Amino acid sequence: MGLGGAAESLGAADLPRDGRGCSPAVTLNVKMGTFHKVMLGVVCAATGAGCARAQAAGGEACPRPATGSVIEEPEDLRSVGGVLRVDVAYRNELDVGGHMRYCYVFGDGSESPNLRVHPGDLLILELKNELTVAPGGMSIAMPMGGHGGAGEDPCSGGKMTAASTNLHLHGLNIPPICHEDDVLKTSIQPGDPPFEYKVRIPAGQPPGLYWYHPHMHGFTKVQVLGGASGALIIEGVERANKELSGMPERVLVIRDQDLLNPNAAPNPGAEAPPVVLDSDGDVMNTGTGTGKPAKDLSVNFVPVPYPNYEPATIKMKPRERQLWRVLNASAITYLNLQMLWNAVPQWMAVVGLDGVPLNYIGRGGGGVAWQTHVGIAPGGRAEFVFAAPAEGVATLETLSVDTGSGGENDPVRPLARIVVSGDAPEPRAKLASSPEALPRPALPWLGDVAPVRTRKLYFSEILQDPKDPNSPTTFFITVDGQPPKAFDPASNVPNIVARQGDVEDWIIENRSLELHAFHIHQLHFLLLERFGSAVNEPFLRDTINVPFWDGKTSRYPSVKLRMDFRDSNTVGLFPYHCHLLEHEDGGMMGLVRVEPQAGAPVENLPEKASGAVALKRK
Ligand SMILES: [Cu+2]
Numbered sequence: 001m002g003l004g005g006a007a008e009s010l011g012a013a014d015l016p017r018d019g020r021g022c023s024p025a026v027t028l029n030v031k032m033g034t035f036h037k038v039m040l041g042v043v044c045a046a047t048g049a050g051c052a053r054a055q056a057a058g059g060e061a062c063p064r065p066a067t068g069s070v071i072e073e074p075e076d077l078r079s080v081g082g083v084l085r086v087d088v089a090y091r092n093e094l095d096v097g098g099h100m101r102y103c104y105v106f107g108d109g110s111e112s113p114n115l116r117v118h119p120g121d122l123l124i125l126e127l128k129n130e131l132t133v134a135p136g137g138m139s140i141a142m143p144m145g146g147h148g149g150a151g152e153d154p155c156s157g158g159k160m161t162a163a164s165t166n167l168h169l170h171g172l173n174i175p176p177i178c179h180e181d182d183v184l185k186t187s188i189q190p191g192d193p194p195f196e197y198k199v200r201i202p203a204g205q206p207p208g209l210y211w212y213h214p215h216m217h218g219f220t221k222v223q224v225l226g227g228a229s230g231a232l233i234i235e236g237v238e239r240a241n242k243e244l245s246g247m248p249e250r251v252l253v254i255r256d257q258d259l260l261n262p263n264a265a266p267n268p269g270a271e272a273p274p275v276v277l278d279s280d281g282d283v284m285n286t287g288t289g290t291g292k293p294a295k296d297l298s299v300n301f302v303p304v305p306y307p308n309y310e311p312a313t314i315k316m317k318p319r320e321r322q323l324w325r326v327l328n329a330s331a332i333t334y335l336n337l338q339m340l341w342n343a344v345p346q347w348m349a350v351v352g353l354d355g356v357p358l359n360y361i362g363r364g365g366g367g368v369a370w371q372t373h374v375g376i377a378p379g380g381r382a383e384f385v386f387a388a389p390a391e392g393v394a395t396l397e398t399l400s401v402d403t404g405s406g407g408e409n410d411p412v413r414p415l416a417r418i419v420v421s422g423d424a425p426e427p428r429a430k431l432a433s434s435p436e437a438l439p440r441p442a443l444p445w446l447g448d449v450a451p452v453r454t455r456k457l458y459f460s461e462i463l464q465d466p467k468d469p470n471s472p473t474t475f476f477i478t479v480d481g482q483p484p485k486a487f488d489p490a491s492n493v494p495n496i497v498a499r500q501g502d503v504e505d506w507i508i509e510n511r512s513l514e515l516h517a518f519h520i521h522q523l524h525f526l527l528l529e530r531f532g533s534a535v536n537e538p539f540l541r542d543t544i545n546v547p548f549w550d551g552k553t554s555r556y557p558s559v560k561l562r563m564d565f566r567d568s569n570t571v572g573l574f575p576y577h578c579h580l581l582e583h584e585d586g587g588m589m590g591l592v593r594v595e596p597q598a599g600a601p602v603e604n605l606p607e608k609a610s611g612a613v614a615l616k617r618k
Helices: 004-010 036-040 222-223 580-583 607-616
Strands: 075-080 083-094 100-106 113-115 120-131 168-170 195-200 208-213 230-232 248-257 294-299 303-304 312-316 321-328 337-339 348-353 367-372 372-377 381-387 393-398 415-418 454-463 473-477 498-501 504-509 518-519 525-530 541-546 560-565 570-578 591-597
Touching: 004 348, 004 591, 083 113, 100 222, 120 367, 208 222, 208 321, 208 381, 222 580, 230 248, 230 321, 294 415, 303 415, 321 337, 321 372, 372 381, 473 591, 498 525, 504 541, 518 560, 541 560, 570 580
Parallel strands: 075 113, 083 120, 113 230, 248 321, 312 415, 454 504, 498 591
Antiparallel strands: 083 100, 120 195, 168 208, 208 230, 248 294, 294 303, 321 381, 337 372, 337 393, 348 367, 348 381, 393 415, 454 473, 504 560, 518 541, 518 570, 525 560, 570 591
């Protein structure tokens, strides 16, 4: 079978331009074929371009490159003999503009490196919380003698403050237990000894781009917005798609950050719609695709700030094909990537989404979806092949995304110039040239398994003062029939109880006036329907947009997902939430508890977790 239906559902359909999820502003142009198309699809022009190397712009704890820099690749930390062991210091500092930076500095001195592991490998990560500054600029008092001075177990969930942190391995199908991928009770304080994460990468984890970031409820946005994120790569994407064999690869982590020039006027000649701030100080959607963005963006930490948007620089050899692995590590900003040459959108060959190759399940098709733009929600990933022009300069930009009348402003803006020259350096990493084919997935294709039940959940928001759009908002994700309730981090009570081995269908509705991105930990799901209409996606996701309601239509926008609780690693208590992190922090999170099958071990369940953890702790 082909991936035609799948391809048509990518990109534009993911990034609604109006309340019905359509994209009139962008023509979705999809073709299927081989990589040869990438070569044909690129035209070029001559220009001379060069760019200064990155320079550290102030700061010592979390150095960052200067605007306009050449984009450096993150360092690669690779497993050796099936083990990747790393030490990580988690630091922060106030920059000269008063913005809080957060960073992961690894033992080799690299910041936010790529962690590269294979299925079946062991990842051992020692995380030391070295935060010294609280939001607002106050120094964090270092407790005497360990955890908060009280000797609390970091697995106990006792203390969760702006100085606390933990780590989530986004997209991995690993157990939700402390020292692995628990984010509900794990809380590491400044002064604690290094905290060990010890994770066995599942043998069946699809190869692709995943990521790591903190997940401390109430403080996730500020930490991720400050730069706390990095790529985690499960090696072997070329084993799923042999056309990728031997191809150079490049990791691009796109982050958002507070505006560097918040008071700047738009560029002369640019349309200047009125600026309305929401209760978080973010610029609300102008509906014009222009104007002041809610946040600035950066590419591998090179900022591309409003209002001039001086792009970062990527150098490529003429006509070189590279696999670009793009992570949207933004806290709240949507991306809709497009490659332009001479104002003409170029083809991108999408081969993987959310860490899963498009042909991972082996149901035929080329495993390639040809796109002229690729939408990536906060938390999502897209992997695509791009071929450089024969000469000249192409531009990577993000198109505007209409997030709804209640959403933030994500205008069109450039991100990077792709400068072609014969002496451009090769990316550091290259995919294997003669890969062994991946084994077929052990479980039947999710689309062929009958669900045991269907549930409905919905996103909603309440303004504390309904007459004041700038008053604080409470965010909810509610199981239909239950009372809407903001997530309570003190609660262990699940909103949903499922059973391991089962497959369920979940309908996620959006009853609010802004876009939300549904994400669940520990598993991938299959998109079945959008607005009640079937879609054909023979691949999996872990993050999905749910289009905004226009406030008038009698039916709420929705998606229908097939949720996969078959793997024993999903047993336990874990969250689902909106991946716009200020929504998550504001309460848009719920809990599912997956019960073991009769007779199965129960070590992932919370009441057993402390015992399991005791065995693991050093
Ligand atoms: Cu949201």
